[in-house]
Amino acid sequence: MxxxxxxxxxxxxxxxxxxxxxxxxxxxxxxxxxxxxxxxxxxxxxxxxxxxxxxxxxxxxxxxxxxxxxxxxxxxxxxxxxxxxxxxxxxxxxxxxxxxxxxxxxxxxxxxxxxxxxxxxxxxxxxxxxxxxxxxxxxxxxxxxxxxxxxxxGSGAFWSAPKNGQVRIIDIGSGTVNAATIADNRHINTASDTFNYGVETTGGRDNIDGIARATIRSTTQLKWRKTDAVYVCGGITSDIIPLLAEHYTDVQPIIxxxxxxxxxxxxxxxxxxxxxxxxxxxxxxx
Incomplete structure (x- = not known):
C-alpha cells in the first residue's frame, strides 16, 4: 500500500x-x-x-x-x-x-x-x-x-476553513490557550502567543467564566481589537463563545x-x- x-x-x-x-x-x-x-x-x-x-x-x-x-x-x-x-x-x-x-x-x-x-x-x-x-x-x-x-x-486550525484578510484564532486546549493572528494566509508572530492555562489546569468546565476572562485579558494585551474577526476552536467552543462575545463583537466557531x-x-x-x-x-x- x-x-x-x-x-x-x-x-x-x-x-x-x-x-x-x-x-x-x-x-x-x-x-x-x-x-x-x-x-x-x-x-x-x-x-x-x-x-x-x-x-x-x-x-x-x-x-x-x-x-x-x-x-x-x-x-x-x-x-x-x-x-x-x-x-x-x-x-x-x-x-x-x-x-x-x-x-x-x-x-x-x-x-x-x-x-x-x-x-x-x-x-x-x-x-x-x-x-x-x-x-x-x-x-x-x-x-x-x-x-x-x-x-x-491555533494557526494550523486556520487551514481547516481558510478566510481572506486578517483573522484572530483562539484555540482553547486542556493545558494551554493559543491565540493566533493570520493575515493574508501568513502567521503574524507579534500578535500571537500561547497562554499557560487551559480547561484541565484551571478547574475544568466549572471555571469557564474564568478562562474566558483570562483569554480576553491576554488577547487584548496582544492589541487585539473588540471588532476583530475572532474564530474559536477546541472542545468548549460552544460554551465559551457567548462569554467571549461580551468583549469581542465578531466571534464565531471555526467549522x-x-x-x-x-x-x-x-x-x-x-x-x-x-x-x-x-x-x-x-x-x-x-
Missing part, C-alpha cells in the same frame, strides 16, 4: 486525527501498567501498550486507573515521549477504524505557538520521524513515519471542512487543528 497522510492533534486531554477517510478522537490519558485484579473496561478507547520497554494503559481506562493523577503531561511543548505514544496510538486507531493495512505515514502534528521554534520542532520531528514498533492490545505494530511537519496550534475521499465533510470545532494539519499534509506531501 502507499503512504497515508494524516493530521494529528495530540492534545493532553484528547487526541484528534484527520485523514482522507474522516476523523477520529480518543482520550489521551496514559498511566503505567500494573496487574489488575478486576479488569473493567471504561470506554471504547481503552488500550494497553508497550513501547521502548515502557508498558502502560491509555485511553479512558488510564484516566480512571492512573495512580498519580491526571494521566497527562502538561506544558508548553509536546517534544516528549508521551506525544510519540499518543501519535502512534492515534495512527493505530485511525487505521483500525478506516483503512487497515497502512504502515507508512506522512504526518503533520502540532506544537503550541510559544514553542513553535526551530529547536523544539526539530526535537519533535526527530522523535516522530522513524521506524516504530509498538504493541497495542497485545498486537505488535510496525509503523514507518516517513515525513513529519510541525504546525503551530472544519475536511477534503475526504468521499467528498467534503463538515466537523466540530474540536477537530479544527487536526483537519488543518491534514490539509497542510495533503498539500505538502501530495
Amino acid at each position: 502507499g503512504v497515508l497522510n494524516l493530521g494529528i492533534d495530540a492534545g493532553n486531554y484528547r487526541a484528534k486525527v484527520a485523514g482522507p477517510y474522516g476523523v477520529d478522537s480518543y482520550r489521551t490519558a496514559i498511566c503505567d501498567w500494573f496487574e489488575r485484579n478486576i479488569e473493567e473496561d471504561f470506554g471504547e478507547d481503552d488500550m494497553e501498550f508497550m513501547y521502548n520497554g515502557r508498558k502502560g494503559f491509555a485511553g479512558t481506562l488510564a484516566s480512571y486507573e492512573d495512580q498519580f493523577g491526571g494521566g497527562a503531561m502538561y506544558g508548553d511543548s509536546k517534544a516528549h515521549e508521551d506525544t510519540v505514544i499518543r501519535v502512534l496510538l492515534a495512527i493505530y486507531r485511525y487505521t483500525q477504524k478506516y483503512c487497515p493495512g497502512f504502515v507508512r505515514f506522512n504526518i503533520v502534528a502540532g506544537q503550541p505557538i510559544v514553542s513553535h521554534k526551530p529547536a523544539e520542532k526539530k526535537k519533535l520531528v526527530d522523535m516522530l520521524k522513524n521506524e516504530h514498533i509498538i504493541t497495542i492490545n497485545r498486537k505488535e505494530c510496525h509503523f514507518s513515519i516517513e515525513q513529519v511537519g510541525i504546525a503551530a496550534e 472544519p471542512q475536511l477534503n475526504a475521499h468521499n467528498g467534503l465533510q463538515i466537523h466540530l470545532p474540536t477537530f479544527a487543528n487536526a483537519v488543518g494539519f491534514y490539509e497542510l499534509a495533503r498539500l505538502t506531501y501530495g
